Each structure stands twice: as structure tokens, then as C-alpha cells.
Amino acid sequence: MPGRHVTDHQMRLYMKFRQTDSLAVAAAKASFSPSTAYRIEADPRLPSQKKEPRGRRRPDPLGGLFEAEVVPMLKAAPGLRPVAVFEEMLRRHPDLGAGVRRTLERRIRAWRAVHGEEQEVVFRQTHEPGRLGLSDFTDMGEFGVTVAGAPLEHRLYHFRLAYSGFEHAHVVLGGESFVALAEGLQNALWSLGGVPAEHRTDSLSAAFCNLDQEAKDDLTRRYEDLCVHYGMTPTRNNPGVAHENGAIEGPHGHLKRAIADALLLRGSADFDDLAAYRRFVDEIVARRNARNAKRIDSERAALKALPERRSSDYEEVVVHVTSSGGFTLRKVFYTVPSRLIGHRLRVRLYDDRLEVFVGGTRLTTLPRGRAHPDGKYGQVIDYRHVIHSLRRKPMALLGLVYRDRLFPRDAYRRTFDLLREKLPDKKACRLMVELLALAHERGCEAELAEELIADLDVARVPDLDRLRARFAPDPACVPQVIVQLASLAAYECLVGTTAMGDAA
Incomplete structure (x- = not known):
């Protein structure tokens, strides 16, 4: 057709039809004129072969600067970014202008393709069922999750089977540690119902951080013993080479995006307690596993059997209780x-709790605390442990080193601040201690906090007598127990019966 160039495809069609048809018929079938067919007969080259190389239509904005200045920079510093080269060229030649950036970047990319250094190659792997499981930690601080209004600093321990994509995630409150790895890994294996032949982690550099050589050797032995207990071969990827753990590094991002979407759909990142947040994460992981259910079931047949029992997923230490309680x-x-x-x-030290024993008797479970990032000591205080002694020495509350941690809720702390403003220190301390004792003895910590908030709203000193009456036992709810004493004659009959039996 006039005004349109003949393509290589049209010419091939023409040459094909020309073997059986006349020139005019073959040209018609190829959709061009007979005169074009005569030109093709005279020059059988393809149209793309007849095009001359396109020349530059405007002056080169870099001129001879690329070979004279840019290439030496690229040879001297192979890792130099194109934007850094661009900024340096603007500094040297202000007349270049910002429009030369894309030209310079394309020129650098083309030069490196011919003269650049060799790059590391990623070798895609074929995974066998039942062979490889991977573990890693990922930070969750970007999601702004809160528990009862308080920010939750945490990570996720993430386990994945390379073949089927089975996943397990465990909320870790501290950093990367052997305790967190052991607990998360064992939860994953028992949830899966089998054991892969090989377990791969990263270099565990965060777990070894700030440990002396003896502690590092002990941690290495404990990790190896854990793998031996489950019959797995422990392996690690090289430090700083994330793609060697790529079967889990990539799924990190997918899982975190799924959690982010679920938080947006939920409409809030605040949870009532840690257990609610863990159930939320477990539900997301379960939905992801459901999509791979058939593949996971097929891989389970290739997994090793679980041992008879779990291994220890805690550290055990011995501590001494001081006079500070x-x-x-x-x-x-x-x-x-x-x-x-x-x-x-x-003490058995878990990632999120401490279990306390005297000999072989388990006494209590305490939430695990963390030291401050600046190195200051942390405190985990339960006012119920010290309130009986504090009632005898209420002025100790004034300068108590862990006073802010003693108050179970923020309403109690704010109440003490109000009392110190309106009352002498001695009366303020005595009243505050009695309020804490009331919360403990009557089991009304949350309800009392609501009463204190009402007083704080009007800047009123709490009335202790009124609160005691408010949280006193309801006489109507106290059962009346009537004890009827048996007649003494009944006991005489028993004594007589026993005596006759002995005589017989």
C-alpha cells in the first residue's frame, strides 16, 4: 500500500508464494503492488537488511568527555554509581545541564556490559521433597503493632520447607537467640508432623553478638545437639549472602505483606494481649499453607519421623534471691x-517468660523483661510480691528505684502524681499503698483503676473509705452456712456397737 514500508514478514510470504504463483498473484497475496515485487526480484535482500545504520541527529552532549573523564573514573572505582558520576560531571562542567543524566546512565550501562567486572551468578536449585528446611528471623517494627496500647517490639521466627512451601511463624519478643530458634523450630516441626533431612540457617551472627568465645562454642554445641536430637544435618549460608537462603528470604517479604494487608483489613494494629496477636499471625500462616495443602501432604511422606519428645527450648540458670525481694x-x-x-x-529462661523452680517444685511463671537499649537495667515488678511489706513502710514508696514499674496500670501512677501534688509526702505514700493493697486483697485491680480515672478527671483525691465500701463483699452474695450438730446419743450408740463387736 502507498506510504507503508514492506516488512520482512511480507517479503517471506511473497518468496513462498512466488514458488507456485506468478509475480502479480504472489504480490497480491503478500499485500503489496507488482512494482514492489519487481524491485524485490532485482534485490532479494530483506527490508531490515537494506536499512542503513541510524546516525546521530544532534550533537553528542558529552562530546569527548565520556572517554576522557568518565571511563577513567569507572576503571578506578568499578562500584561507582552513575548518579555519582553525573554529579561529578556537573561539578566539573556546569554547562552540561540536567538533561544529560539519562544519556550518561545509558552510556555507562553499555560500557559496563562490554568492559565491566564479572558479576556473581545466582544458581537456581531443584529441591527434593523432604530434604531441606530453612529458618530465619525478620524484624516487624515497621508495622506498629501494639498490645493493650503499648508498642510491641518483636520479630518473627520464620520456618519454611523449600519443596512444598510449608510455613510456620512464631512471634519472638527478644532478639535472635538460641532459645528463640529452638522454640520456634520445634513448634514448626511438631506442627508439620515430620523432620526434613537438612536444616539451614544464616550465620546466626545476631545470636552470637556480645558473646565471648566460650559462650559462642557452647551455643554452637547446643544448636548441633538440637539438630542431632531431630536427626537433621545443620548447614549455614555464607555471611552477608542473602540469596543463598533465598528459599526463605523471598517468602519473608510475601508473609510480611500478607500481615500488612490483614492489619489494614482489620482496621487496627492494636491487640488485647500477646496471645491474640499470635493467633492473628497463626491464622494468616494457616491460610497460606492451605493453598499448598496437596504439595505439603505429598512432602510429608518423605519426611523423617519425629522423636519421642521435644528437646529443651530454654536456658537454665541458678539465681539468688536478695533482701530486695x-x-x-x-x-x-x-x-x-x-x-x-x-x-x-x-530459672528456665524462655524467649517470653521465666519459669521459677525451688528444687524440683515449680513455683511461678514471670514475664521476661529486657534491658534498655542504652544498657540500663530493666525491671519486671509485681506489686503483689511486696505490698505486705510496703504497708509497714509506706514511705519507702517515695524513693523506690522501681516505683514506676510497681504500679500495675497507668491510672495508679497518675494517681500517685496527683496525691503528691495535693498532700504531704507521708500521707500521699500511705494512701497510695493502701490503694494498691485494696486492689490486691479485693482482686479489683481493673475496676479500681476505673474509679481512679474518674477521680483524676476532676482532679479529686480518692476517698479510701468510699472505695473500701465500694469493693467490700456484697452481703447478699455471701452464703449463709448453718451447721447442725449431731446428738451426742448417736455417738453413744456407736461406742456401744464397737464395744459389743470387740467383745465378740
Whole structure:
């Protein structure tokens, strides 16, 4: 057709039809004129072969600068970014202008394709069922999750089977540690119902951070013993080479995006307690596993059997309870019942809790605390452990080193600040201690906090007598127990019957 260029495809069609048809017929079938067919007969080259190389239509904005200045920079510093080269060229030659950036970037890319250094190659792997499971940690701080209004600093331990894509995620409150790895890995294996032949992690550099050589060797032995217990071969990828753990590094992003979407659909990132947040994460992971259910079931047949029992997923330490009514562990002070002062306790240290034993008797479970990022000691305080002694010495509250941690809720702390403003220190401390004792003895910590908030709203000092009457037992709910004493004659009959039996 006039005004349109003949394509290579049209010419091939023409040459094909020309073997059986006349020139005019073959040209018509190829959709061009007979005169074009005569030109093709005279020059059988394809149209693309007849085009001359396109020349430059405007002056080169870089002129001879690329070979004279840019190439030496690229050779001297192979890792130099194109934007850095662009900024340096603008500094040297202000007349170049910002429009030369894309030209310079394309020229650098083309030069590196011919003269650049060799790059590392990623070798895609074929995964066999039942062979490889991978573990890694990922930070969750970007999601702004809160528990009861308080920010939750946490990570996710993430386990994945390379073949089927089975996943398990465990909320970790601290950093990367052997305890977190052992607990998360064992939860994953028992949830899966089998064991892969090989378990791969990264270099575990975060878990080894700030440990001396003896502690590092001990951690390495414990990890190897854990893998031996489950019959897995432990392997690690090279430090700083994320793609060697690519079967889990990529799914990190997919899982985190799924959690982000679920939080947006939920409309809030605040949860009532840690258990609610863990159920939320478990539900998301379960939905992802459901999509791969058939593949996961097929891989289960290739997994090794689980051992008869779990291995330990905690660290055990011995602590001494001081006269302060508690003990210090990992730069955190914990209170315990005062009857334990002077005792040596056995503590099992988990990622999110401490289990306290005297000998073989389990006493209590404490939430695990963390030291401050600046190195200051942390505190985990339960006012119930010290309130009986504090009632005898209420002025100790004034300068107590863990006073802010003593108050179970923010309403109690704000109430003490109000009392100090309106009352002398002695009366303020005594009234505050009695309020804490009331919360403990009557089991009304949450309800009392609501009453205190109402008083705070009007800047009113709490009325202790009114609150005691408010939270006193309801006489109507107290059962009336009537004890009827048996007649003494009944006992005489029993004695007589026993005596006759003995005589017989």
C-alpha cells in the first residue's frame, strides 16, 4: 500500500508464494503492488537488511568527555554509581545541564556490559521433597503493632520447607537467640508432623553478638545437639549472602505483606494481649499453607519421623534471691514472693517468660523483661510480691528505684502524681499503698483503676473509705452456712456397737 514500508514478514510470504504463483498473484497475496515485487526480484535482500545504520541527529552532549573523564573514573572505582558520576560531571562542567543524566546512565550501562567486572551468578536449585528446611528471623517494627496500647517490639521466627512451601511463624519478643530458634523450630516441626533431612540457617551472627568465645562454642554445641536430637544435618549460608537462603528470604517479604494487608483489613494494629496477636499471625500462616495443602501432604511422606519428645527450648540458670525481694538476671531485676529471700532458685529462661523452680517444685511463671537499649537495667515488678511489706513502710514508696514499674496500670501512677501534688509526702505514700493493697486483697485491680480515672478527671483525691465500701463483699452474695450438730446419743450408740463387736 502507498506510504507503508514492506516488512520482512511480507517479503517471506511473497518468496513462498512466488514458488507456485506468478509475480502479480504472489504480490497480491503478500499485500503489496507488482512494482514492489519487481524491485524485490532485482534485490532479494530483506527490508531490515537494506536499512542503513541510524546516525546521530544532534550533537553528542558529552562530546569527548565520556572517554576522557568518565571511563577513567569507572576503571578506578568499578562500584561507582552513575548518579555519582553525573554529579561529578556537573561539578566539573556546569554547562552540561540536567538533561544529560539519562544519556550518561545509558552510556555507562553499555560500557559496563562490554568492559565491566564479572558479576556473581545466582544458581537456581531443584529441591527434593523432604530434604531441606530453612529458618530465619525478620524484624516487624515497621508495622506498629501494639498490645493493650503499648508498642510491641518483636520479630518473627520464620520456618519454611523449600519443596512444598510449608510455613510456620512464631512471634519472638527478644532478639535472635538460641532459645528463640529452638522454640520456634520445634513448634514448626511438631506442627508439620515430620523432620526434613537438612536444616539451614544464616550465620546466626545476631545470636552470637556480645558473646565471648566460650559462650559462642557452647551455643554452637547446643544448636548441633538440637539438630542431632531431630536427626537433621545443620548447614549455614555464607555471611552477608542473602540469596543463598533465598528459599526463605523471598517468602519473608510475601508473609510480611500478607500481615500488612490483614492489619489494614482489620482496621487496627492494636491487640488485647500477646496471645491474640499470635493467633492473628497463626491464622494468616494457616491460610497460606492451605493453598499448598496437596504439595505439603505429598512432602510429608518423605519426611523423617519425629522423636519421642521435644528437646529443651530454654536456658537454665541458678539465681539468688536478695533482701530486695527479687533477683537479677540478664540485666533485669525480677520480684518474687518475699518468702523466697535467701533461697537459690532454678530459672528456665524462655524467649517470653521465666519459669521459677525451688528444687524440683515449680513455683511461678514471670514475664521476661529486657534491658534498655542504652544498657540500663530493666525491671519486671509485681506489686503483689511486696505490698505486705510496703504497708509497714509506706514511705519507702517515695524513693523506690522501681516505683514506676510497681504500679500495675497507668491510672495508679497518675494517681500517685496527683496525691503528691495535693498532700504531704507521708500521707500521699500511705494512701497510695493502701490503694494498691485494696486492689490486691479485693482482686479489683481493673475496676479500681476505673474509679481512679474518674477521680483524676476532676482532679479529686480518692476517698479510701468510699472505695473500701465500694469493693467490700456484697452481703447478699455471701452464703449463709448453718451447721447442725449431731446428738451426742448417736455417738453413744456407736461406742456401744464397737464395744459389743470387740467383745465378740
